Structures are given as C-alpha cells and as structure tokens.
Amino acid sequence: xxxxxxxxxxxxxxxxxxxxxxxxxxxxxxxxxxxxxxxxxxxxxxxxxxxxxxxxxxxxxxxxxxxxxxxxxxxxxxxxxxxxxxxxxxxxxxxxxxxxxxxxxxxxxxxxxxxxxxxxxxxxxxxxxxxxxxxxxxxxxxxxxxxxxxxxxx
Amino acid sequence: xxxxxxxxxxxxxxxxxxxxxxxxxxxxxxxxxxxxxxxxxxxxxxxxxxxxxxxxxxxxxxxxxxxxxxxxxxxxxxxxxxxxxxxxxxxxxxxxxxxxxxxxxxxxxxxxxxxxxxxxxxxxxxxxxxxxxxxxxxxxxxxxx
Numbered sequence: 001x002x003x004x005x006x007x008x009x010x011x012x013x014x015x016x017x018x019x020x021x022x023x024x025x026x027x028x029x030x031x032x033x034x035x036x037x038x039x040x041x042x043x044x045x046x047x048x049x050x051x052x053x054x055x056x057x058x059x060x061x062x063x064x065x066x067x068x069x070x071x072x073x074x075x076x077x078x079x080x081x082x083x084x085x086x087x088x089x090x091x092x093x094x095x096x097x098x099x100x101x102x103x104x105x106x107x108x109x110x111x112x113x114x115x116x117x118x119x120x121x122x123x124x125x126x127x128x129x130x131x132x133x134x135x136x137x138x139x140x141x142x143x144x145x146x147x148x149x150x151x152x153x154x
Numbered sequence: 155x156x157x158x159x160x161x162x163x164x165x166x167x168x169x170x171x172x173x174x175x176x177x178x179x180x181x182x183x184x185x186x187x188x189x190x191x192x193x194x195x196x197x198x199x200x201x202x203x204x205x206x207x208x209x210x211x212x213x214x215x216x217x218x219x220x221x222x223x224x225x226x227x228x229x230x231x232x233x234x235x236x237x238x239x240x241x242x243x244x245x246x247x248x249x250x251x252x253x254x255x256x257x258x259x260x261x262x263x264x265x266x267x268x269x270x271x272x273x274x275x276x277x278x279x280x281x282x283x284x285x286x287x288x289x290x291x292x293x294x295x296x297x298x299x
Contacts, residue, residue: 073191111209116193116291132188
C-alpha cells in the first residue's frame with residue numbers, strides 16, 4: 001500500500017499539471033499608468049479623477065492628500081499628471097495617466113512567494129488582454145496617506 | 155537508502171543539477187515574463203500558464219550567470235509550510251533520465267543528495283532550500299517592513 005502511494009506520488013513528467021489557479025472576477029476597474037507601468041484600481045473605490053490643472057484650481061478648496069504612486073512602489077519619482085481620488089475623497093494616488101475602464105477582468109492572487117510589501121500594495125493580479133496588471137489594494141493606500149507617509153502635497 | 159526513479163537534469167550556472175521528476179510539473183519554452191513592481195530579490199515576475207500565474211525565480215545570484223535562457227523548469231517546492239510552484243530559467247538542454255538516488259557523502263549547500271545515472275553523478279538540487287535562500291525581500295525594503 002505504501003509502495004502504491006509512493007508510486008502515485010511520482011507523477012509522470014510532462015503529463016502532470018499545476019493545480020488549477022484560483023481565479024476570481026474583479027468588478028469594473030480603472031487602468032492607470034505610473035512610472036511606465038500599468039496598474040488597476042477598482043472603479044467603485046474611486047471618487048473622481050482630477051488632472052494636474054484641476055488640482056491646482058481647487059487648491060484653495062479642500063484638497064485630498066496625495067501620494068506619488070510610482071515612487072512609492074520603487075519606480076522612481078513619477079510624472080504626476082492625474083490624481084486618482086479614492087473614496088471618500090480624502091486621499092489620491094498621483095499617477096501619469098488614466099487610460100480607461102475595463103469590465104470583469106479575471107483576478108488571481110499574488111503568488112505566496114511575493115511576501116514583502118507588495119502583499120499590502122496589491123489585492124491580486126489581473127489577467128487582462130494578454131497583460132498581467134496589479135490591482136491596487138486601496139485600503140492600504142488610504143491608511144498610508146492617513147499616516148501622512150509619502151504625501152506629495154506641498 | 156537508495157532509490158531508483160526518474161529525474162530531470164538541467165544546467166544551472168556551471169554545473170548540471172537534477173530534480174526528481176515528481177517535483178517537476180512541466181518544462182516551458184521561453185515565454186514572456188510579466189513583471190511588476192515588487193520588493194523580492196530573485197523574483198523576476200510571473201509566467202502565465204493555463205489561466206494562472208507562476209512566479210519566475212532567477213537563481214543566478216546563487217549559481218552564477220546563465221547564458222541565454224532556453225527553458226523554464228516549472229517545479230514544486232515547499233515554501234513557508236506550503237507547496238508552491240516556481241519557474242526556474244535554465245540555459246542548455248534538459249534531460250529526463252533514470253537513475254539512482256544516493257546520499258551525498260558530505261553536506262553541500264543546496265544539494266539534497268546525488269543522482270547516479272549512466273556512469274555520471276549529478277547533484278540533486280534541494281529546491282526548498284534554494285528558494286528559501288534566494289527569495290527574500292530586498293534590503294532597502296526590508297528596512298521598511
């Protein structure tokens with residue numbers, strides 16, 4: 001019996017398959033670029049999107065705290081042209097561009113070997129149009145901004 | 155204890171190593187590695203396979219430079235108490251061989267034993283230890299944890 005079990009464990013090469021990926025479907029997402037890379041944020045977590053000029057115009061009014069997203073994830077200081085304001089409107093991610101929305105992309109969890117800060121940065125990876133796009137974990141960025149770490153407001 | 159079974163041998167750095175074929179899920183031709191910002195040393199990004207993602211673990215730091223990569227060896231290992239699948243880029247040919255596994259007479263880093271096959275001896279890679287050693291948060295991020 002033990003031998004039989006042992007033999008079963010020795011699955012033949014090239015026929016064995018990786019276990020099926022746990023795939024979920026994310027809701028609609030907004031795709032943005034920062035530091036030359038593409039990311040996604042869930043649309044229902046976004047209050048609004050402002051461009052740099054809007055931001056300057058409303059500076060006298062209440063302005064959300066913002067963070068240079070590219071810089072924070074190690075891509076170097078980003079060109080901040082757009083601000084993705086997260087609900088309820090008190091903080092924003094400074095990004096290079098906001099591209100478009102995408103509906104119901106498939107999401108896979110971040111593999112467990114990624115065990116550093118990226119586990120806080122991202123909720124998972126979206127498989128969308130032959131791309132792998134990190135989906136940002138908005139609650140982390142809200143907390144980060146609430147602490148005042150990395151804010152870009154001058 | 156000696157054990158006869160099938161193994162996959164492949165070049166890594168200047169040496170050839172072997173893995174038990176039961177650990178190897180598949181060999182993948184070079185395909186796009188999707189990268190994204192992260193903090194882990196030795197992880198290049200992910201391969202997309204059958205609707206899932208497989209992290210690509212570059213072992214050059216531990217085994218020296220590889221030439222142009224020919225294949226990815228997709229293999230299972232134990233990482234932090236669970237089975238994980240990783241893709242290891244290799245250059246040169248991979249072979250499926252029959253052989254006999256024996257204990258290594260001395261303790262060698264990242265070697266779990268020896269494979270005797272066709273008159274040759276090939277070290278068996280201790281993938282669990284290699285992955286645990288190579289996959290660490292980079293120092294500048296470690297400080298921020």
